[in-house]
Amino acid sequence: MPRTASILLCCVYIAVVSVALYGLFYAWHYDDPFITYRYATNLVRGAGFVYNTGERVLSTTSPLFAVLLSGIGALGVDIPIAANVIGCISVAAGGLCLWDIGHRWRLPLVAWAGALLYPTSLLLHVTLSSETPLYLALCLAAFAAYYRASYTLCALACGLAVLTRGDGILVAVIMGALFVWHAPLGARRAESDGPSQRAVVRDRDIRRHCSGLGPTRLALLWCAATCDTSGQARSGSDGDEHTVCRRCHQVHHKLVERFTATSN
8 A cells, every 4th residue: 555545644633533532521620630731731830840829749640641631721722621622632542553563464454453443442531631652652662663663752651651650661572672682683683684675574573573462461461551551540520420430341351351361
């Protein structure tokens, strides 16, 4: 497929998914992100990066999200609405990154499953007004860039993920370890292989590296990655919102248990 057509399809996918999600969840909010909203509001008002004026205390878990919201808020956009818009676009971008990773692995079923199923995740929906979708999109972008051998973009995505949430340092460490591990091997192959052979070996290494992650380890990684997300979801207000979040977590827990049992 021509490069221009691919870019156009990606833009259409992000636009369609973002509009659909915003249309469904434009009024969705829960209490935890309002801490970050207040930091953004104070930045817009000129009070500085503070929760209470005159108190230099960092109580937000997402400095980058607060700064991003303040920039949009300075244009006159309502900050909670801006947060939902960023969340919807981030979910779409995450699905696109999963599609790209599957495409690089030459596993079209995996690629389409990621593109279609990721935006329908209930766990993502209940965190749309927070920094979680942005954080996950940046983490997925780091992996996608790594498998494309775009190491500068990978490093940039890792850095932004760390600024979005402190635990993003784990992704940066993993990416750095993979790069250090594979760099000497790539240098030796560059000396012995021709250009065409290098491309074949690179694609084979990607598939071998991915197939080395067994179903059990994938389940554990998914469980670990979503524990914090579901924890944030449960921190919402009481009532129907809390019930929905709890049910989402219970369904996810049962799915992980079943997947782990069948894979072993």
